[in-house]
Amino acid sequence: MSAIAWMIGAVLGVVLLVLAVRGHVQLLRLIRWAQAPLGEPVPEAGGLWGEAFLALHRRARAAAESRRQLQQELDRLEALTQALPEGVVILGAGQVIEWLNGQAARDLGLDAGRDIGAPIINLMREPEFIRHLETPQHGVPLLLRARRNPGRTLQIVSAPFGADRMLLLTRDITQLEKLETMRRDFVANVSHELKTPLTVVAGFIEMLKDGIGPAAGEAAIPAEDAAHYLALAFDQAGRMQRLIDDLLTLSALETGAPPPPQERVDMRALLAEVREEIAALSAGQHDIRLEEDGPAWLSGGGAELRSACGNLASNAVRYTPAGGSIVLAWRTLPGGDAEFAVTDSGLGIESQHILRLTERFYRVDRGRSRESGGTGLGLAIVKHVLERHQARLVIESQAGRGSTFRAVFPAARVAD
16 A cells, blocks of 8 residues: 555656646746737647636737727827917926927927926026916916017916926917007007098088078178188098098908909000099199000909009009109010009108008108098008909109009919
């Protein structure tokens, strides 16, 4: 019995040893597989070891898929924030920049790569910005004109989130400020432009009313004086009407009114009308010539083209002293473009004024323009009309040596 028991024990020992060695080998294979790059085939094994390998493989594959999906969502979120028109900055503890999008880097004058990890107050030292971070009024915007980005106005809103973190949203409102300034100037200019003629008209009406005798109804002022007052009042009423008409025209152009129906405009007939109109405005005080060797037809809106050409020509009359000359020229340019040019021998314009001439109510000489009946809106209308016809306005002038205003139309607008 003892021999049999010894043999059984020996066999069991050998079996256990084999199992231990085999388990050790499988364990080593598992360790090597776990250390191999992702995607390494699962080692072949039978029994429980095979099941273990497959279970671990499925778990690793699920974890990799989850990480892939999370990375995709993070990439999408980053792409979304990069595409935002507003800037986004994430600040950590100590106001350290943890992340910012490209718009925030442009707004604040920062570098999206180099400045990560730096305290933002070390980079932006504007006192009002530092006070905003130290004593934040979350949701209350800060208007900042940063020295790192001169000439621009930023609106910055802060919001806390997480532990010791802050979100900054930046928005460039430079253009909005300019538009608001233009709106205020526009209201002030319109009020000023209308005030003078209204005062004149109201004054003459009151004078005529007081001049009527209460009893017999006879005029207490001479008829000639009354006629003169009425003529002046009529002129001022006409000035107000022109101003209102120009305002309505400019408003329609600036608000994106539908373009006029395209038609074949007879430019020679149109320019002949313009020439007659400015001759009447000049009343024989200027030498006016019309030179035509351009195309007979132009594709566009007849009324708008008439307005643009008329404004350019009438401005030449208003700003050219008596005895001067004005040349209206319609010609074909090399390459097929067409050009309407108005050249005068007037006062000329200094270079610093030229870029602003198409602004509403901008005048080089305010007094002279009002005296001649100008509204200050003509060149603004011309600019918008030309833009709607894919044309451009070119201004050449020197003080004391006259001016040339050229409306250049693309060859595609020339109609045979």
